[in-house]
Amino acid sequence: MELAWGGETLLLRADRSIWLPGHATLLIADLHVGKGQSFRRLGVPVPQGSSAESLDRLSAALAETGARALIVLGDLLHAAAARDGPAGAALAAWRAAHPGLALTLVRGNHDDRAGDPPAALGFAVVDEPWPLGGLALAHHPRPQPGRAVLAGHIHPGLRLRAAGESLRLPCFHFDARRQVGLLPAFGAFTGLHPIQPRPGDQTVLIAGSALRRWPPGG
Numbered sequence: 001m002e003l004a005w006g007g008e009t010l011l012l013r014a015d016r017s018i019w020l021p022g023h024a025t026l027l028i029a030d031l032h033v034g035k036g037q038s039f040r041r042l043g044v045p046v047p048q049g050s051s052a053e054s055l056d057r058l059s060a061a062l063a064e065t066g067a068r069a070l071i072v073l074g075d076l077l078h079a080a081a082a083r084d085g086p087a088g089a090a091l092a093a094w095r096a097a098h099p100g101l102a103l104t105l106v107r108g109n110h111d112d113r114a115g116d117p118p119a120a121l122g123f124a125v126v127d128e129p130w131p132l133g134g135l136a137l138a139h140h141p142r143p144q145p146g147r148a149v150l151a152g153h154i155h156p157g158l159r160l161r162a163a164g165e166s167l168r169l170p171c172f173h174f175d176a177r178r179q180v181g182l183l184p185a186f187g188a189f190t191g192l193h194p195i196q197p198r199p200g201d202q203t204v205l206i207a208g209s210a211l212r213r214w215p216p217g218g
Contacts, residue, residue, distance in 0.1 A: 069103075156171050
């Protein structure tokens with residue numbers, strides 16, 4: 001789904017990424033590699049394989065778009081422990097499969113705690129906000145004078161209710177007043193934070209492999 005933002009053309013994707021055709025760049029936020037591993041080390045019995053699943057989806061997105069660059073809007077690693085074990089091995093294998101891809105990480109709050117990714121992964125690591133064309137790329141959704149923001153951190157979603165049933169779906173959300181756009185969390189093992197769209201905002205729901213503007217007709 002195409003959307004104009006900050007003078008740039010954004011192509012929103014149902015895999016929770018944004019393709020910037022003018023820059024041959026794919027954007028994602030909140031990958032949280034190693035989150036499941038961190039929980040299991042604390043004795044919480046969560047399923048294995050969430051990091052590998054997320055990286056497989058990322059590889060598919062890169063193949064479909066032909067991206068020459070990937071920018072992660074914060075929280076690449078969930079914790080320092082993600083450097084080791086199955087999560088670290090999965091990330092290293094993913095990088096080896098994409099040796100020519102330019103990688104940039106805009107530091108987020110989990111990156112501050114986990115530390116910068118291992119140098120062997122080849123990430124350029126920068127602080128927010130990071131300018132790209134008419135955009136300010138960030139982790140935290142704070143307005144930036146003169147630029148439209150794209151950020152993560154919130155893990156935006158909408159709670160839908162009908163006939164006594166409730167459903168939560170991830171979404172992209174673009175706050176027209178503050179000029180701040182939110183990407184959904186790309187990581188498979190991440191929660192959702194319900195948002196409250198206001199008149200003039202643009203919200204795009206992700207329903208499986210489909211994208212839907214919300215409210216319908218909006």
